[in-house]
Amino acid sequence: MEKVIEIRHLQKSFGGNEVLKDISLDVNKGEVVCIIGSSGSGKSTLLRCINLLEDPTSGEITYHGENVLSSRLSRAEYRTKMGMVFQQFNLFNNLTALGNCTVGPVKVLGRSKEQATETAMKFLELVGMDKYINARPSQLSGGQKQRVAIARALSMEPDALLFDEPTSALDPEMVGEVLKVMKTLAKSGLTMVVVTHEMDFAREVANRVLFMDKGVIVEDDTPDVIFTNPKNERTKEFLKRTLEK
Amino acid sequence: MLLSAAAEMSFWEWTSSIVQNYWPLLLMGAGITLLISITGTIIGSAIGLIVGVVRTIPVSARDSAVKRSVLKILNFILTAYIEVFRGTPMIVQATVIFYGAAFAGFYMDTTLAGILIVSINTGAYMSEIVRGGILSVDKGQFEAAHSIGMTHIKTMLNIIMPQVIRNILPATGNEFVINIKDTSVLNVIAVTELFFQGKTVAGITFQYFPAYLIICIMYFIMTFTVTRILKAVEKRMDGSDSYTIHGSQTTPEQEFKVKGGTL
Numbered sequence: 402m403e404k405v406i407e408i409r410h411l412q413k414s415f416g417g418n419e420v421l422k423d424i425s426l427d428v429n430k431g432e433v434v435c436i437i438g439s440s441g442s443g444k445s446t447l448l449r450c451i452n453l454l455e456d457p458t459s460g461e462i463t464y465h466g467e468n469v470l471s472s473r474l475s476r477a478e479y480r481t482k483m484g485m486v487f488q489q490f491n492l493f494n495n496l497t498a499l500g501n502c503t504v505g506p507v508k509v510l511g512r513s514k515e516q517a518t519e520t521a522m523k524f525l526e527l528v529g530m531d532k533y534i535n536a537r538p539s540q541l542s543g544g545q546k547q548r549v550a551i552a553r554a555l556s557m558e559p560d561a562l563l564f565d566e567p568t569s570a571l572d573p574e575m576v577g578e579v580l581k582v583m584k585t586l587a588k589s590g591l592t593m594v595v596v597t598h599e600m601d602f603a604r605e606v607a608n609r610v611l612f613m614d615k616g617v618i619v620e621d622d623t624p625d626v627i628f629t630n631p632k633n634e635r636t637k638e639f640l641k642r643t644l645e646k
Numbered sequence: 647m648l649l650s651a652a653a654e655m656s657f658w659e660w661t662s663s664i665v666q667n668y669w670p671l672l673l674m675g676a677g678i679t680l681l682i683s684i685t686g687t688i689i690g691s692a693i694g695l696i697v698g699v700v701r702t703i704p705v706s707a708r709d710s711a712v713k714r715s716v717l718k719i720l721n722f723i724l725t726a727y728i729e730v731f732r733g734t735p736m737i738v739q740a741t742v743i744f745y746g747a748a749f750a751g752f753y754m755d756t757t758l759a760g761i762l763i764v765s766i767n768t769g770a771y772m773s774e775i776v777r778g779g780i781l782s783v784d785k786g787q788f789e790a791a792h793s794i795g796m797t798h799i800k801t802m803l804n805i806i807m808p809q810v811i812r813n814i815l816p817a818t819g820n821e822f823v824i825n826i827k828d829t830s831v832l833n834v835i836a837v838t839e840l841f842f843q844g845k846t847v848a849g850i851t852f853q854y855f856p857a858y859l860i861i862c863i864m865y866f867i868m869t870f871t872v873t874r875i876l877k878a879v880e881k882r883m884d885g886s887d888s889y890t891i892h893g894s895q896t897t898p899e900q901e902f903k904v905k906g907g908t909l
Contacts, residue, residue: 454789456708481795491786495808497889505794508804536889550790557794 402429404465405561405592406451411460413446420446422616424460428561433593435603435624438613439639444596445488447613448565451594452483465560481509484554484562488570490546492538498525498549499534502556510557517556524552528582544575548582561592568599600643604628612636661856668847675843676864678757682832682839683825686764690825691818693765694772697724699802701773702780724773731770737831739763744835760837764829768821775817779810812883819876823869830865840864 406428413421420443428434436444449455451462453469453476462469469479493501502521506512512520525531528548538546547567554562564583568576580602587593587606597603603610603624610627612620612635620627620636631637655663665672701724705714731739740763747754754762783806791801830841844861848854 452793454792456706477792477795477797479795480793483793485790485793487786487790487793489786491784491790493787493790493805495805495812504804505796508800509795532891533889534892537885540889553790553794 404428404463405430407461407463408451409461409463411447411450411462412458413443413450413455414458420616421450421457424616424618426611426618426621428592428594430560430592431590432608433587433595433606434609434611435607436594436596436611436613437598437600437603437639437643438611438619442613443616444613445565448485448563448594448596452480452485452563454485477509481505481557482560484557484559486547486550486554486562486564486567488566490538490543490550490570492541492546492550492553494538496537497534498530498536498538498541498552501538501549502553505553505557520558521552521556524555525549527555527585528552529578542575543571544578547571547575547579551579551582551586555586561594562586564593564595564597566596566598568597598643600628600640612639614639657856660851660853661860664847664851664853664856664860668850671843671847672840672861672864675838675840675861676868678760678837679826679829679839679841679865680868682757682760682764682829682837683822685761686768686829687818687822687825689761689765690768690821691772693769694774694776695807697728697769697773698776698780699807700724701777704798728770728773731767732774735831736763736767736828737834739767740832740835756832756835756837759835760829760832760839763832764825768825771821772818775814775821776810779814779817780806782813783809815876815880815883819873819880822876823872826868826872827865 404427406426408424408426411421411424411426412419424447426447436447438444446455450457453462457470460470464479464482469476492498493504496504499518499521502525503514503517506517506520507514510517522531522534525534528551530545530548530552533541533545533549536545538549541549551562551567567583568579571579576599580599583593583595583602584606595603595607605624607624609621610624611618612627612631612633614635620631620633622632626632627636628640631640701721703717705717740759743763744754744756744759747759787805787809788801791805796804829837829839832839833842833845836842840861844857848857851857
């Protein structure tokens with residue numbers, strides 16, 4: 402299987418605090434990888450390291466065979482291939498929903514305005530936000546913002562999409578609409594890495610589930626194994642606590 | 647004869663006589679005041695934008711030693727500029743620059759000197775306003791821009807600065823109003839702005855109170871008008887608080903009214 406990202410011995414410290422310890426991980430093309438674990442286990446940091454929003458302290462990240470930490474490939478260029486969806490949406494406040502989706506393709510990829518608009522409309526329609534293209538972020542609800550944010554990431558036509566707890570900042574009744582969009586994307590064969598607390602989503606959609614604890618990947622297996630027959634004590638304990646709720 | 651007639655004139659007669667006889671002079675003074683404060687604020691804001699942006703360039707350990715040291719030196723120079731010009735009175739800056747240039751054998755046109763001094767002075771204040779504006783933009787906006795492959799420059803141009811400019815507009819307007827008033831100190835280097843002209847009229851007529859009262863009112867009219875205009879501009883920049891639903895031909899475009907932000 403073609404590997405999109407290969408991570409080897411990734412380590413990240415903030416000051417003296419070691420958040421990620423010797424992480425190694427491959428993400429294959431078309432795979433949906435969900436990362437679960439309690440707060441502070443390093444899952445978000447791992448995702449942010451993949452996108453280089455955080456600089457790994459040591460280790461290697463290889464993208465299609467090229468080391469992105471020491472490479473000719475510029476960080477900006479690499480990031481156009483790695484879409485990111487944030488917990489806090491982070492829509493550009495000075496632009497409309499459509500503007501959010503076209504600014505990247507126009508200013509970064511050098512596409513024409515018409516071409517960018519066409520692509521953006523396709524994805525805004527996919528997330529069900531094509532009616533709101535003239536709205537500003539402050540005029541949208543959380544769920545709507547997150548769907549526009551997904552369309553913005555897709556408009557760059559990335560190789561993989563990283564989701565950093567995309568539903569954690571949403572009101573409960575809006576979680577569904579965002580998860581629905583994410584399921585559609587997963588079925589379409591997009592490579593996705595999702596940090597999430599939505600266990601049902603992970604169980605249903607993921608090809609692989611990683612359980613992280615204290616900066617290490619404790620278990621990496623299919624959702625079936627992780628959720629029904631976890632091998633590690635810590636995984637069992639975490640799932641027991643989470644699923645009880 | 648003239649003196650006795652003058653002594654018999656009341657305050658109101660003096661005031662109207664000054665207005666009638668000296669209005670072209672006073673109006674020209676007001677014109678120079680506006681010219682210097684407008685150009686000074688515009689150039690000062692431009693300086694402030696550039697300095698503010700340069701002072702917020704992020705430096706990371708990955709950057710080359712050359713880039714880091716250049717930025718360090720630049721930062722030091724800019725900080726010195728801001729501290730010196732914010733830490734000394736504009737009236738003193740005016741005299742030092744104007745007479746300093748003359749001392750070096752360079753005789754400046756007084757109006758040009760006025761514009762230069764106000765620009766540099768405003769630039770120092772605006773730099774800090776812009777820097778504060780940039781720092782107040784949510785970190786997530788930078789991260790989102792980086793995540794779609796924007797470099798720092800592209801991020802600043804397309805995402806951050808449009809928001810900063812909107813946010814610092816009230817402070818910029820405030821600087822403009824301050825400049826209208828503070829250009830009066832330029833009379834010390836004989837710039838023919840409104841206060842200088844008022845002083846001239848007062849000296850000719852020996853009627854200090856009516857002359858200064860007239861220019862006081864003129865200053866207030868100018869600042870008040872400018873404040874109102876800026877309020878209107880701010881409101882316009884905020885845009886309408888509703889948006890149109892982008893519909894197909896079968897569903898007519900609807901207008902959604904949104905109050906207070908979210909639906």
